[in-house]
Amino acid sequence: MAEPKIKLDEVLHVAELARLQLSDDEARQMQAQLDSILGYLAELDELDVSDVEPTFHSIPMDAPLRRDVPVPCSDRSEILAEAPESEAGGFAVPLVLEVDS
C-alpha cells in the first residue's frame, strides 16, 4: 500500500478536536476511509486553477443585510424547557474550571 495521505496520529488529533473517542480499530478504519476520500479529492490537484478565483460560497451572491431593528425574542421558559438542566434562568452545565488553583 502506498503511503497513506493521512497519518494515524492526525486522525487521532482530529478525533480529539471533535471530542470523539475512537478505539484502535475505529481509528484505523477512519484512516482508511479518509485516505480514500483524500485520494479522490487529489484528482482536483491535476487541474490548473491558477487563474481561478477561490470559491468561498456556492451561490454567486453578496450577503443580504438586515436593518438594525429589534424583533421579539423567544420565550425563555420554552427554550430552557429543551435544556437537560437549567437553573436561575441559565442553562446549567458541569462546572467549568478555568484556572489551576
Place this chain on the structure above:
Amino acid sequence: MAGYEPVIGLEVHAQMRSRTKLFCGCPTDYGAPPNEHTCPVCLGLPGALPVPNEKAIELAVRAGLALGCQVAPHSRFARKNYFYPDLAKGYQISQFELPLNEKGHLDIEVEGEAKRIGITRIHVEEDAAKNLHGIGSGAVTLVDFNRAGTPLIEIVSEPDLRGADEAEAYLKKLRDILMFIGVNDGNLEEGSFRCDANVSIRPAGQTELGTRAELKNINSFRFVKKAIEHEIARQEGVLQGGGEVVQETRTWLEAQNKTVSMRGKEEAHDYRYFPDPDLPPLAFDAKRIEALRQALPELPEAKRARWQKDLGLTEYDAGVLSAHPEVAKYFEAAAEALAKRADKMKASEAGKKVGNFIQSEVLRHVSTDGLSATFPVGPSAVAGLLAVVEDGTINGKIAKKVFATMVDTGKSARAIIDEGGFAQVTDKGAIEDEVRRVLEANPSQVQQYKGGKTGVLGFFVGQVMKATQGAANPKMVNETLKRLLDAP
C-alpha cells in the same frame, strides 16, 4: 547582564453599539434577566439562518477608517471551531481570510515620544455567551446567551509595543477614538471593551521573537500595566532560571497580583477555520466606503487641536473637556451659543470663558455612563448665564451663585437674577452711597491710604462688596473709591 526587551501585541474586542445582535434581531441591551434576549439564531439551534446587521457592519467599517485601514471590497465570514459551554453552535462566526479591515495604524505618545503602532486587521465577529461559574447550587456553570451574538470588532495590533506604558497608551487612545466615533461605549468593567495581550521577551538586540504567553482578563486600565509588567518579570525569571517560556494562555488574577496558567486551553488554538456556508461574501463598493469616510465624526485628536487653535483653549483644557464625547459636544454647543449671544465676542474668547466655567462649575455635577452623560443644565443655559456676565448684569462671583440655583431649580439665569435681586448694582448713586458709608466707618484705613498706603484700596473694595452681598459692579466700586479718596 544584558537586558531583555519585551514585545507586546494587543487584541482588543470591542462591542459595537448597534441596537440588535450581529446576525439576529435580538436586542443588545445590557442587564436583562438571563436568556431573555435570545432566539434560535443566537442560541445556535439547527436550521437557523444568520443575516448580518447592516448597522454593525457600517460601525466596523467606521472603526477601520478611523484607524487608517484599507476596507476590503469583499470580505468573508468564517467559522472558528472550538468547544466551550459559551458557544452553543460549536463554532464562532468570525472572519479569517479576507477580513473587513486591514493594514491600519494608531499613533501613540509616551513621555513625549511619538510612535506608530501597526494594526494588522480589524475583523467582525459575534460575541460568545456569558458563563457564570459556581452560582446557584455551586456545582454547575450557568450559561446566559443574552450576550451571544453581540457584534464585536477584534482589533489586532502588530507586535510593535515595547513596554507596559506603550500598551496602556495604545489602549487609552484606541478606546477614546472608538467612543468618539460612536462605535463602542468604552466600558471595561461591563466587558464591552476587552483586551488580551500577547507578551514575549527576547534578549536586547535579537530580532527573532521569543515564545509568547497570551494574557486574558485585563478588564481595567489599572490592571493593564500591572498585568503586563508582572508577566514580563515572570518570563525574565523563567529565562534567568535556565527554563523556557511555554506558549500558553494565562489569566490575570488581580486579588493575587499575578498571572496564572489557564487549564485546558492548550489545544484550543487549532480552530480549523473555514468559510461559513450560511453567509455569502460581504460586499462594499468604493462609493459606499467613501460615503462612510465622509460621514466619519471628527476624531478626538483633531478636535483638541482645533479647540486650541480656534477656541482659545490650552492643551490641558482641551484634554479635560474632551475626556468624554458628550462633554466635548456640550462644550462646543455652549461656546457656540455664547459667541452668538454676546455682542462682538470672538469664538476664541467665548471658548475660553465657557471652557473655564465648565471646568470650574459644571463638571463636578456631570456623571457619565458608557457613551451617555447627564448634565445639570443644558449648554444653552450655561451660555445664557455667561452672556449676562458679559453684558455686566452680574459679575463672575454672582454667576457661581446663580449657577448653583440653576442646578437646584432648573430655572434660567435671567429668571433667577430677576427673582433673587442678583442683578449687579450699577446704579452710580447707590454705589457712591455705599462707598461713603464704608469710608466713614473706617477712618483709620482712610488715613493710611492718604498717608500713601494705597494697598488698603483692596480692603475698601472688599467691604463694599460685602455690604452689597457681592452685587456691586467691582469696576465701578473701584473707580468711585479712587475718585472719593483721591479728592483733595
